[in-house]
Every structure is written in C-alpha cells, then in structure tokens.
Amino acid sequence: MTSLSATIAALEPTFHPQHPWCGQWTLAGRPAFIHTDAEWVEARMPVCGDAPFQSQFTLPGLAKLSAGDFLRIELPVARGAYADTFRLIAAELERALDHFEGVPANPAPQPALKLADLLAETSAPWTPKGDAFTTPLDDDPAPATFAIAEPMGSAVAIRTTLTRLHQPAPDSLDALTHFLLALNQRIRLARGSIAPGRAVLEVVLPAACATPALVTQAVNSLWTGTAVARRECAALLDPQIAEAYLQFHLKGAIA
Numbered sequence: 236m237t238s239l240s241a242t243i244a245a246l247e248p249t250f251h252p253q254h255p256w257c258g259q260w261t262l263a264g265r266p267a268f269i270h271t272d273a274e275w276v277e278a279r280m281p282v283c284g285d286a287p288f289q290s291q292f293t294l295p296g297l298a299k300l301s302a303g304d305f306l307r308i309e310l311p312v313a314r315g316a317y318a319d320t321f322r323l324i325a326a327e328l329e330r331a332l333d334h335f336e337g338v339p340a341n342p343a344p345q346p347a348l349k350l351a352d353l354l355a356e357t358s359a360p361w362t363p364k365g366d367a368f369t370t371p372l373d374d375d376p377a378p379a380t381f382a383i384a385e386p387m388g389s390a391v392a393i394r395t396t397l398t399r400l401h402q403p404a405p406d407s408l409d410a411l412t413h414f415l416l417a418l419n420q421r422i423r424l425a426r427g428s429i430a431p432g433r434a435v436l437e438v439v440l441p442a443a444c445a446t447p448a449l450v451t452q453a454v455n456s457l458w459t460g461t462a463v464a465r466r467e468c469a470a471l472l473d474p475q476i477a478e479a480y481l482q483f484h485l486k487g488a489i490a
Contacts, residue, residue, distance in 0.1 A: 239271045242317040247325075262325060263332055269324070275423060276312045278324045279305045286335040288412055292428040295390045296441050297324075298331035299426030301419040306331050309423040310444070311452060323444055348442055350386055356447035359454050372458050380465070382457050384450075391445050393453050394437040395461055397427070398468040410477035411468060413484060418464055425456040427464065434468050436460045 240252035249261040257270030267280035281304055288300055301307045308327055312320045333340065354361040354368050361368040367385035371378035372395055384393045403411070411434055415427030425438050438453035471477050 237315060237317070239269070239276070239317045239321075243269070243321050246318060246321060260325075262328055267325075267328060269321070271312065271317070273314060274311060275309055276317065276320050276324065277307070277309045277423075278328065279307045280328055282306050282332070282335065288416065289429045290335065291426065292430045292435070292437075294331060294334045295387050295392075295439055296330045296334075297327045297424075297439065297444075299419045299428075300335075300416060302413075302416045303420065305420075307419065311424075311449070323441075326443075327441070348386060348389055348391060348445060350384065350391055353391065353445060353447060353450060354384060357451045357454070359451065370454060372454075372461050380461055382454055387439060389442045390439050391450070392437060392439045393450065393457065394430075394435045395457050397434040397436055397461065397465050398472060399433050400429075400472075401432075403472055404474040404477065406474055406477040406481060407472050410471040410480045413481070414464070414467060414471060418460065422460050422463070423456060424453055425460050427460070436464065 238255035240255050240258045243250045243258060243260065244252060247260045250258055251260070252258040256272070257268070259266055259268050261267070262280060265280055267278060269276065269278040271277070282300065283304070286300055286304070291300055297308050297310070298306050299308075306328055308324050310320055310324065350368065351363070359370040361370050361384065364383070367383050369381045369383050372380040372382055380395060382393050382395045384391055412429065415429070415434065418427045425436050428435050428437055436457055438456060440449060440453065471480060
C-alpha cells in the first residue's frame, strides 16, 4: 500500500514528506500541512488573523477557520485511497482562501444535486420540510434538536442551531467567536459558524464528496458537537459569563 506522503509526492511537486503519514506543501504561496491516522486525513494552513469569521457561514465547502489562525479540513479516507482525498482537500483549501480574501468565485459546473435521493440512502430518518429535510439529533421520543439539510448551490449544507442570537452584547459575540474557533480545532468534519441571528454547527459537503456515507458521518459529527457545545454557547450570551470567559482566555494567551 502506498503511503500518504508517497502518494502526494507523485501529485504535488512542492510536497516535502516529513514521515510516511505526514508532510507539507505550498498552496497559494503559503505552507499547508497534512497528516493521516489511516482513518482520517487532516490538513491545515495559516491564514491572516483578520479573516472574517462571520463570513464562514456563506462558504460552500468543507474548510473552516479555527483557533490559532488556521484553515482546517478533516475527511475520512478509505485505507490507502489518498490521491482523490488530497486533490479534494487542496481544492477546498484554495476555495476557502479565495472566499475569505474576497476573490470572486468561478466554480466549475457541477451536476445537479438530488438531495432527496442522497438522504434516502443514509441511515438517518429524514423528513421533508419545504426544500429542506430534517432529522433529530437526540434520542428523545419528542426530540428538541434537529439537523436541517438543504441545498447550498451545488453543495449540501447540514446544520443545527446551537443558540439564537438576539442582539448579543459585544463581549458575548467575541466569546462565542473564540469558543467556536476553539471547537473547530477539536471537532472533525463539522464547523461552528455565526449565521444571521444564530450560532450554528454545520457541515457543508460539495457535490464532489456528497455521498450517503459522508452525510451519515456529518450527522454523527453534529450529534457529538451539539452535545458538547450547545449549553456553553447559550451560557456565553450572559454578558457577565462572557466577560469572565474572555478575561480567563486573554490572560491565558498573554501568559
């Protein structure tokens, strides 16, 4: 079986292997890092600290901003099937760089996404709701938390609301942003974003990788992330809690 590094070295002339399972290449003049644990491939690259986090919600792709001023992507990978995964990751990182730097998108034509057919092949129960579909994210007979799948151009966005935002205090918005960036560093596949009027956890799958298996993993990621983050996001809407949170983390950063 060909290693991750050997596979990418055959595809990308700027790639420098560090181990069979990890290495670095140059993308848009910046270093990008990639590694695998044989089940997932993860990639990251630095971005400017002023990348507009609140525009992440409109990014129709897999990448996410995370703590430390990085763009990140995580994807599950079939054993040894690294070439297509690397091509997709590189394209998605480049798409995200253009998005955050305000470069007009010029996407290649994609086949129409048949969302109903795609969701029908997953293991989750989906209920149609207008142009979207919903599935519960808890085991309660009367669930209170749902994921909503809907088209986003040629991609599919699967989202759940972490908390509603009704004119949050500046400290609360800053604390939520800090918390979601930290969450994005830890959780695979999903990303925390600020949307109009709410904080969300979402997975946006471009058509190139929108498979039933990955949709199922996306729902599982939202399930896990909601259990971890929903109460914390709601708590940070309290200005006093948000102020204490920011003071603690700013002191930690300075120390």
